[in-house]
Amino acid sequence: MTDIRVLTDEAQYRAHNTLFRRAMHWGPPSDEQWAVTLPSYEPGRTLAAFEGDEMVGTTQTFGSSMVVPGGAVVPHAAVSRVGVRADYTRRGVVSALMQEQLSTLTEPVATLRASEGRIYGRFGYGLAGRVRFLRIDARKAVIPGAPAGRVRMVDQDTAEKVLPELHTAVGLGRPGQISRWPGWWARAFDRKTEADNVVTVVHSGPDGDDGYVSYKVSEDKDFNHHMVVEDFAWANADAWRDLWIYLTRLDLVDTIEVDAALDDPLAWLFEDPRVVYTKDVYDQIWLRLVDVPRMLAARTYSGTGSVVIEVRDKLLPANDGRYRVSADGAERVDAPADITIPVDLLGAVYFGDTRFAGLAAAKRIEGARFDVADSLFAGPAPLCSTFF
Ligand SMILES: CC(C)(COP(=O)(O)OP(=O)(O)OC[C@H]1O[C@@H](n2cnc3c(N)ncnc32)[C@H](O)[C@@H]1OP(=O)(O)O)[C@@H](O)C(=O)NCCC(=O)NCCS
Structure with a gap:
């Protein structure tokens, strides 16, 4: 039975860091590396998975803020140091960590950098920003x-x-x-x-x-x-x-x-x-809309017309629902949907870097009026110059 705990002291933080580094095939931190790494462990933000007394998986967040289209700045969780001990992979350890992390986050949005493209879609993260x-x-x-x-x-x-x-x-x-x-x-x-x-x-x-x-x-x-x-x-x-x-x-x-x-x-x-x-x-920014209504309302929209988007979120069902989006903003509605989209792909289109029409062509979403949605969500290309 995987048990998820919030870590609280330096010895646990160092074990967490060592486990993550080994999952990435790096050696444990030297004393010098650890001295500069320790300040990145903020109280209450570090999770570990345990099997009995053994730590077998890790993740943590850094607290920050993120710019959304239109210029508003929202609280943001930078998710990092996701790793599972090699002798415990493919037994649901990271799934348990992600579920716990998502359901306890206080920020409305989280992002991460993915080591592999197949890992995070199932947890509701979508590829929202690329870099040249x-x-x-x-x-x-x-x-x-x-x-x-x-x-x-x-x-x-x-x-x-x-x-x-x-x-x-x-x-x-x-x-x-x-x-x-x-x-x-x-x-x-x-x-x-x-x-x-x-x-x-x-x-x-x-x-x-x-x-x-x-x-x-x-x-x-x-x-x-x-x-x-x-x-x-x-x-x-x-x-x-x-x-x-x-x-x-x-x-x-x-x-x-x-x-x-x-x-x-x-x-x-x-x-x-x-x-x-x-x-x-x-690919750079993998984005998870933790609080969909708040994040849809936080950004601005361009263009004319409106679309009703039905969102499906298996891990955070409070996000399930229909949202009307227009240049006036976004709000929950009880109206027929133009587009049905899972939350990871709503994350992918959030900055306008991925297009609704492209997802429809790839048979990843269903509905109509994709061009209207694309003109509403269009904006400057996103970038995150802060690697974590
Ligand atoms: C990637 C990693 C964290 C996955 O942890 P895990 O505990 O094995 O994942 P889970 O058992 O919870 O897997 C959940 C699902 O994702 C799939 N999955 C997990 N990692 C995957 C990968 N790298 N490639 C393809 N599918 C993967 C599993 O097959 C499983 O699918 P299923 O539910 O359909 O059976 C772990 O393999 C690891 O530490 N890898 C090395 C370090 C790393 O890349 N960390 C991520 C840094 S961004």
Whole structure:
């Protein structure tokens, strides 16, 4: 019989972390790694599955907020460290953990990054956001014109003070972006095991600091230099452009790699748009609508007309019901449904990155008026720049 418990002390947290790491085929945390990991264990957010006295499965959440289409910010649970001991898999352990986690979450929405695409649909998570992995030919990347503001390099002590505040102010500019928790920053600034050779520059415009970028450059065996952009946030177009001018005018850099939203207009900054090459597109945000009426009401809708959507949610039946969606908002109704959709696929269409019409073509949903639904749900491509 699988017993799900909320963990409360450091020894249990470390056992939890070790179990998760082993499920991912990583070794247990070293003392140094554990010192920077411990702050990410927040009281009341860590679940473990037990068979008798043995811990056999793990999950936890980090508390944050998420931007939804239209710009509202809602409480959000970042679900992470899902793992089952290899000698206990396929016996329902993660199913028991997910059911308990979902039924006790206080946030109306949860997201996670999935190690495999087949795991989380059954728990109501849908693939809601993808990301483009870009490579830029820095030697040919020319941005005409002069910068509008000022870019200054900061040392790591300064970065540790400035970045969390600046991210809160400027990092939530797109649907899907989430606020960061103290334990996230502790790991980001872990100097002993990770943050070596990371450089941070901060941008200031007429109203003060309004953007930053952190990057790392390494040299390969042929003496080519490759930059990886680790973290990038901006409040306005001048900050975004100026920081790209800075990055592409750096000496001794051959290529730059960065994650960007599907509709990121980066290529249009350059004289030659082909200097930006999409290396890959991969799935990023798996989204679970925990409180469907609240989340449908939280976002705005574009277009004209209305649709009635019938939602089915096996794990959280309070979400079952019909919702009318129009440019005026969303509300529960007792009216015939145009579209019937399971909650994982409602998560997939929530940001507009997946289309109702596409799901219908793939025979994943039934009904009519898919084009009306797609125009209502359309919006900027989502992105989550905070890996967890
Ligand atoms: C993925 C993992 C957490 C699943 O845990 P589990 O306890 O074996 O899952 P359950 O027994 O509760 O499985 C529930 C269902 O999902 C299916 N399933 C679970 N993991 C799956 C996978 N990786 N691929 C395909 N199906 C999977 C099971 O077959 C089962 O289906 P059924 O109900 O139709 O029989 C576990 O295998 C694991 O720890 N994997 C390695 C680490 C990892 O990838 N973690 C996720 C990080 S995002």
